[in-house]
Amino acid sequence: SDPKDIKKLNNIIETYAVNKVFVHALSPLKAAVSNALKKKYGLKTYWIFYGADLYNLLEKDFGYTLYDFEFKKNASLRNSLAATASFLKFCFYKRSTPRNSIMEFIKNLDYFCFWNNYDFELLKKYYPTKAAYLNFAYYDAIDRDLKDIRIKHRGTILINNSASRYGNHATILNKIKGMEGHEDLSKIISPLSYGNTKISKSTVALGTQLFGNKFNPLLHFLDKKSYFSLLDEVSVAFFGSRRQEAAGNIFQLLANGVKIFLRNDNNMRLFLKDKGFIVFSFEDEFNSIEDLNPLAMDQMIQNRNAFFKLFNDNEEDLAMTKIINS
DSSP, X not given: OOHHHHHHHHHHHHHTTOOEEEEESOOHHHHHHHHHHHHHHOOEEEEEOOSHHHHHHHHHHHOOOOOSSOOOOOOOHHHHHHHHHHHHHHHHHHSSOHHHHHHHHHHHOOEEEESOHHHHHHHHHHSOOOOEEEEOOOGGGSOOOOXXXXXXXXXXXXXXXXXXXXXXXXXXXXXXXXXXXXXXXXXXXXXXXXXXXXXXXXXXXXXXXXXXXXXEEEOSXXXXXXXXXXXXXXXXXXXXXXXXXXXXXXXXXXXXXXXXXXXXXXXXXXXXXXTTOOOEEHHHHOOSGGGGOOOOHHHHHHHHHHHHHHSSXXXXXXXXXXXXXX
């Protein structure tokens, strides 16, 4: 909205003959700016998809199921007034509502950029768009320098990767507790160092109540080496989200021979199966403590091979070339 910023942006576009705009994690403001640039300069728009930027829309517009439990919203008067002021300011400067800006962006979008085509199919199912799909991933976020696969022993499990509201931690904890023989588990690791503070506190309370000192919450950030070292002892991991989430952790765990349980309505489960990974359904295939037995060596090798088929220099070069030349 600042005339100086607008002039500076126009100068950059005209000086460098910019013809593409990449939006990482869609928001109303990014949508409004991209829409204006598209109208003025005819720039092609690329949505580098994140996850919540679509799923939060689906929840709000269509009641898309993401949570197993209801969350109380205790918005203060101050926060409500601030949100109203922000909304009015947006409408005044952008000549559009936040939602209309998002809808215009999606409708006229040129490319949806992500590694999971099922999220693109979800977008098209619920919203009109002329977008095409381009494969894109942050390859450097994946550690390809892997140790040799080792036989794993039943006992240590991992639950989720953060204190995300989408994680439905209580669903997993309660189901494990209800299994006869759960006492044989040696450790339950739950990373809670980032995300929603309330989720972190409630998960610590429930995990400690159900499993005592066998429940090990990670409340502080670890360096990469320490985190991966801790994950080396994990044989089974559960991810409770009903949407694509924690992909980097899931890929890394699969490559290291960990048995993964995902929710039925998490489309990442379908994607992984399509790509040759062995993954399991939380609802259908976790029915007894025996289901916590680790993967067999041939299953570990299959997942390791599927990992390197997906993450390698050739695939990365091909994906980047397609985006550059699109």
